[in-house]
Amino acid sequence: MKILVTGGVRSGKSRHAESLLDGPVTYVAPGPVRDDVDWQARIEAHRARRPGSWTTLETGDLAAALRTDGPVLVDCLGTWLTRLVDDAGLWEAPAPAVTSYVGARTAEAVAALGDDVVLVTNEVGLGVVPEHRSGRLFRDLLGTVNQEFGAACDEVHLVVAGRVLRL
Amino acid sequence: MKILVTGGVRSGKSRHAESLLDGPVTYVAPGPVRDDVDWQARIEAHRARRPGSWTTLETGDLAAALRTDGPVLVDCLGTWLTRLVDDAGLWEAPAPAVTSYVGARTAEAVAALGDDVVLVTNEVGLGVVPEHRSGRLFRDLLGTVNQEFGAACDEVHLVVAGRVLRL
């Protein structure tokens, strides 16, 4: 089963996603490495919740990570997208160039989806237009990324206040 | 059937809305004319997806557009609201004045709804309080506009990651 889990921050998405997989799960953290205190606290809270038998893979190469044997949990597509645009230095590029680049990487990752995979993502397009172009670009890109993975998955789960809605 | 289609940016709302109508559809673009590159690219992508038999009507007079014979697709109420407040020069007006003005125009448009109409809108009220008063005003106004059209429609569809939820 391929499942995309979406929702807002602190909605219970990660916890729900972790409950969907059994066995020797490969946990993929595809985002940029950050060193601020708030972030480290969040990472530790996630890590403490995961079974000791899980393997953690910190990598921006999502397509390669998805080709791992066995169940795979990706948390999350939002941080992956951030790292992707960071590493390619495309935050200031024209929208068509970055859209095309992200579209190609997304297609590679979607093609690499195995049969037992859960992907966590964020909904970020439900507020007013962001002040900064990078914010507007990010929410447009992530909306499209979510649509692509959503179309490739068997189920999309929306998590609100800890409750799960299967779309 | 009267249907309101809502969701976040790049959620797949427009695509879903376009799939709901057949025949000689009048496509109503009620927003302000913008000339930036990102916007033009988005408009073109929308246009390329629509059948050649559709008629496009670019107008801020939503009530008149809704009285057109045959199926009507409005995309979207968020840009209509922006143009409405722009044209009336009300962004700096006291909230009761602009609320009253928008309420009257909304009531006119709701009264003009035909039997075969799909309206696309945005959900913008699910983030933190915006920095600027115009952002706060916009999300309050659009929330109320959405409620009014939602109450007048037979169905409200929420689109998330390309999946459709009928409310």
Add this chain to the structure above:
Amino acid sequence: MKILVTGGVRSGKSRHAESLLDGPVTYVAPGPVRDDVDWQARIEAHRARRPGSWTTLETGDLAAALRTDGPVLVDCLGTWLTRLVDDAGLWEAPAPAVTSYVGARTAEAVAALGDDVVLVTNEVGLGVVPEHRSGRLFRDLLGTVNQEFGAACDEVHLVVAGRVLRL
């Protein structure tokens, strides 16, 4: 029945919540007292809609308010959280300190939930990352508060464009 009602601004949450209770309802307004015009207009609109038999309780002590006999309506957890952090002067505190403080107050309130209570809250975690730390902190805290109350309630209702989805 314990029900948590969530949704965006101006989605129709309060109106829906008010329709869920009968009899001598205690209406709890747990937020900070504000004196700006837009806010007062909103408060008055809410007040005018409520039956005259209802009792209004303006207090930040949510746990005590929840121990009131008879049906209780709390509107809303977002303003309660704002007042909680305001009164404790914790907006600039390290995240673990404020998270711990809010967690303890939330646990007290959850433990005080009666059998006939409706709580209104906001979804604020579905936009891009807020500019300011206080915005990021608020949405993280409210997400967790919503999860805690959601877990303790019998039902969670999501309101979108005036339509209600039972999760």
